[in-house]
Amino acid sequence: MELRKIQLTGGSSYTVTLPKEWVLQAKLAAGDVVGFLPQVDGSLAILPHARREAPASKFDADLTSEDTAAAFRTIVAAYLNGYDVINVRSKKPMSSSIRRAVRLASKRIIGIQIVEEDANSILLQDFMDPKEFHIDKALRRMQAIARTMQEDALKVFETPMEEEATIEERDDEVDSLYWIINKQYHAILRDPTYAQKMGLNAKQAFNYLMVARLIERTADHAVRIASNIQALHGSDIQKKLENRIEKHARRATQLFADALQAFHKQDVDAANRLIGEVEAFKNAQDGVIKESLSLGGEDILHVALALDSIGRTAAYAADISETAINHKVAMN
Numbered sequence: 001m002e003l004r005k006i007q008l009t010g011g012s013s014y015t016v017t018l019p020k021e022w023v024l025q026a027k028l029a030a031g032d033v034v035g036f037l038p039q040v041d042g043s044l045a046i047l048p049h050a051r052r053e054a055p056a057s058k059f060d061a062d063l064t065s066e067d068t069a070a071a072f073r074t075i076v077a078a079y080l081n082g083y084d085v086i087n088v089r090s091k092k093p094m095s096s097s098i099r100r101a102v103r104l105a106s107k108r109i110i111g112i113q114i115v116e117e118d119a120n121s122i123l124l125q126d127f128m129d130p131k132e133f134h135i136d137k138a139l140r141r142m143q144a145i146a147r148t149m150q151e152d153a154l155k156v157f158e159t160p161m162e163e164e165a166t167i168e169e170r171d172d173e174v175d176s177l178y179w180i181i182n183k184q185y186h187a188i189l190r191d192p193t194y195a196q197k198m199g200l201n202a203k204q205a206f207n208y209l210m211v212a213r214l215i216e217r218t219a220d221h222a223v224r225i226a227s228n229i230q231a232l233h234g235s236d237i238q239k240k241l242e243n244r245i246e247k248h249a250r251r252a253t254q255l256f257a258d259a260l261q262a263f264h265k266q267d268v269d270a271a272n273r274l275i276g277e278v279e280a281f282k283n284a285q286d287g288v289i290k291e292s293l294s295l296g297g298e299d300i301l302h303v304a305l306a307l308d309s310i311g312r313t314a315a316y317a318a319d320i321s322e323t324a325i326n327h328k329v330a331m332n
Helices: 020-025 068-080 096-108 135-155 165-190 192-198 202-232 236-265 268-295 300-331
Strands: 007-009 013-015 034-038 044-048 058-063 085-090 112-117 121-126
Touching: 034 192, 044 192, 058 068, 068 085, 068 096, 068 165, 096 112, 096 121, 096 165, 135 165, 135 202, 135 236, 165 192, 165 202, 192 202, 202 236, 202 300, 236 268, 236 300, 268 300
Parallel strands: 058 085
Antiparallel strands: 007 013, 034 044, 085 121, 112 121
């Protein structure tokens, strides 16, 4: 750390000189304007070229194969890293499968639209202002969709699903919201002014990202629970274990909902209590697992997978409870 002395100028103004290396790196000169932004920790951020309007950042995604999954992941990565314009291009004319992958990305990523297209390239642009969709709002929306998915999964214990695609479509919505939160977190790390507008520091934003990630994973497990319970309908194991498995699924879902409430309310006492309740849940879960394994049969795999997803949902409740405690400390 370089230390510099504050000077009193004219009897009323305090001044401090800027390091020459930093001025040159920021491409500043005498007469240029810099901005000052107080931080929540008491420090002061100096922003070069404060009057300039930030230009749209562009990323060139060069495709070298017909791997549609890789193309989709590249677009998502560019979006998460804050690029406003993503130019997907290829040296040869794009195949129909690659074009479908790019269009799928434009549909699944909130705010992304195709603005130009020719034989060798597709230009995507992000039109959403993340400041208008606060992290907390995105997280609560994720939470609501994931809760609906869990309720749909619980219904499968009584009535088989008519269309499995519905719960999977909701899972895509959860992913899209997670990407928004992920992008906002990285924007807060890069830009102190953005953090100021969001009213969050990096530690607080990280806690939101952690909880969002756990919600995204739990939504995946809701899909797996529904799918595996669906496969058990009419089996002997279903008749013997369904009530116990359903009971544990409902308990895990409630633990997860209570943990999210503790996070939003910054309720440390509730968070600590829930961590203990999850431990008790694990002990009861072990009993169901042992009983199911003793039954054997071809359907035991679906039981094991369903119980694994139920157990992970409860475990994520404990993780969110720990994050709630961290978040309370970060808010002070």
